[in-house]
Amino acid sequence: MKDTEEARERADRYVFDIIPESAGPRKATLRGSVIHSIRNPGSQTFLAKEHAVGIVLSPAPRLRASLGSDRITEYDAPVGCVVINPAGVDSSLAWSETRKNLVVAIPPETLSELALQELDLANVELEPPAFGTVDLRALDVARRISVELTGKATPNELYLDSLVTLFGVHLLRTYASPMKQLPPPRGGLSAKSARRVEEYLREHFTQKVHVAELAAVAGISPNHFILRFARTFGMPPHRYLINLRLDFAEKLLIDGEIAIAEIAYMSGFSDQSHLATTMKRYRGKTPTELRFAR
Numbered sequence: 001m002k003d004t005e006e007a008r009e010r011a012d013r014y015v016f017d018i019i020p021e022s023a024g025p026r027k028a029t030l031r032g033s034v035i036h037s038i039r040n041p042g043s044q045t046f047l048a049k050e051h052a053v054g055i056v057l058s059p060a061p062r063l064r065a066s067l068g069s070d071r072i073t074e075y076d077a078p079v080g081c082v083v084i085n086p087a088g089v090d091s092s093l094a095w096s097e098t099r100k101n102l103v104v105a106i107p108p109e110t111l112s113e114l115a116l117q118e119l120d121l122a123n124v125e126l127e128p129p130a131f132g133t134v135d136l137r138a139l140d141v142a143r144r145i146s147v148e149l150t151g152k153a154t155p156n157e158l159y160l161d162s163l164v165t166l167f168g169v170h171l172l173r174t175y176a177s178p179m180k181q182l183p184p185p186r187g188g189l190s191a192k193s194a195r196r197v198e199e200y201l202r203e204h205f206t207q208k209v210h211v212a213e214l215a216a217v218a219g220i221s222p223n224h225f226i227l228r229f230a231r232t233f234g235m236p237p238h239r240y241l242i243n244l245r246l247d248f249a250e251k252l253l254i255d256g257e258i259a260i261a262e263i264a265y266m267s268g269f270s271d272q273s274h275l276a277t278t279m280k281r282y283r284g285k286t287p288t289e290l291r292f293a294r
Contacts, residue, residue, distance in 0.1 A: 003293045018046055019103060025149045030238075031114075031168065032106040036149040043094035050105040051126060053171065055135070055142035059098040065131055066092045075132045080139035084128040084175060102142035106168050108125035109211030109222045113236050114168045115176065116226050135174070141167045158274040159280040171256040188232030193218040197229070201237075205244040206268035211237055237250045245269065246279055260267060260287045 016026060019035050026035040040154075060077040069091045076100075077083075085091050087108045115124045127246065145163050147154050180245075189197065200217045213238055215225035229237050249267040252258050258266070264275035264287075276286045285293065 018044070018052075021134075027149060027155050027157065027160055028158055029164050031110050031161055032164040032208070034145050034149065034160060034164060035103040035148045037103055038098065038100045039095075040098050041096050043092070045090070045092040047090040048087050050107050051087050051111055051171070052085045053104045053106075053136050053138070053167075054085075054207045055102045055104070056083075056099070057102055057142065057146065060095060060097065060099040060101075062096055063131075064092075064094040067128060073131050075202055077132060078134060080134040080136055081100070082133060082135040082138045083131070084126055084171070086126040086128065100187060102146050104142070104145070104164060104167050106164065106171075107210065107212070109215070109226065110184060111168055111172070113211060113226050113238055114165070114223070115172055116236055121182065124172065126171060126175050127177055129175065135158075136168065137174075139171065141150075143259060156273075158277065187228070188230075189218055189220075189228045193220070194232050195221040196232075201241060201244060204242055204249070206266070209237075209241055242278060242282060246283060248277060249279065249287065250290060253287055260291070263287070 014027075016033065016035075019026075019037055019039075023037040023039050024035060024183065048050065056077045056079055058083075059079060062074060063077050064072050064074050065083070066072050067083075067085065068091070072092075112125075113126070116278065141163055145160060145167075148160055148163075185206040188194070197214055197218050200214065211225060212222050214229070218225060218228075226236060229240075233240055235243075244269045249263050249269075252263045252266065253260070260275070261272040264270075264272045269275040269278065272287070275289075279290070280286050283290070
């Protein structure tokens with residue numbers, strides 16, 4: 001399972017490696033990563049492996065940037081200015097004054113999964129707007145993420161994950177177009193691949209499982225995996241994983257011997273509130289209601 005371990009490591013660490021820890025608080029969620037960043041004058045050049053989006057939280061004058069080419073553009077970035085760096089596209093940025101922004105990073109396979117749910121498309125590509133473009137809806141989500149990251153309380157992973165999901169859907173609705181590529185596969189997973197993926201999910205459902213590692217288990221491209229999985233199991237991988245967690249939690253709740261908070265952690269949820277919200281959404285009852293009903 002070396003390939004799956006490497007896929008998980010890349011997905012978990014990448015954006016945190018680009019932006020130094022000293023820049024500000026950050027949090028990884030199921031669907032992506034967020035960073036509240038304050039950085040002194042400097043520059044950076046990198047090739048994005050995730051879809052990285054920066055939202056300006058305070059005016060940033062005289063930025064010098066490039067995206068996907070050697071052409072340098074100088075511009076002033078007002079509050080709400082959004083910069084989208086699609087995965088696989090190299091970029092550079094230089095700034096002469098301290099800048100404050102919120103960074104959202106979403107792995108390509110996660111955006112593809114959202115696209116399948118939102119647009120019924122297995123694969124999309126992001127079309128970055130012109131430098132200096134202000135996106136007030138993105139700014140609203142970014143500010144809510146920033147407040148959660150910088151507050152006195154420990155950031156709530158479930159809340160941040162919902163904001164990352166909301167942000168991803170906004171990206172799809174505003175900046176996405178279908179990818180020009182080979183037609184998607186006609187059928188689902190082979191019986192052998194489906195069995196291997198299902199066994200892997202049942203062994204690791206309490207952990208963070210990324211589409212890239214599941215695709216590695218199946219032996220196919222991450223871009224084709226989501227659609228094939230959905231055709232085989234009748235739902236996207238994320239929903240299937242949630243069902244496994246809820247099935248396990250329900251069994252423990254019915255047994256009635258373990259505290260609900262402990263069941264939440266044992267089932268792969270961040271806390272009791274995360275379990276309650278998810279169970280209410282997908283099963284129609286909270287853990288407490290289910291326990292007393294039985």
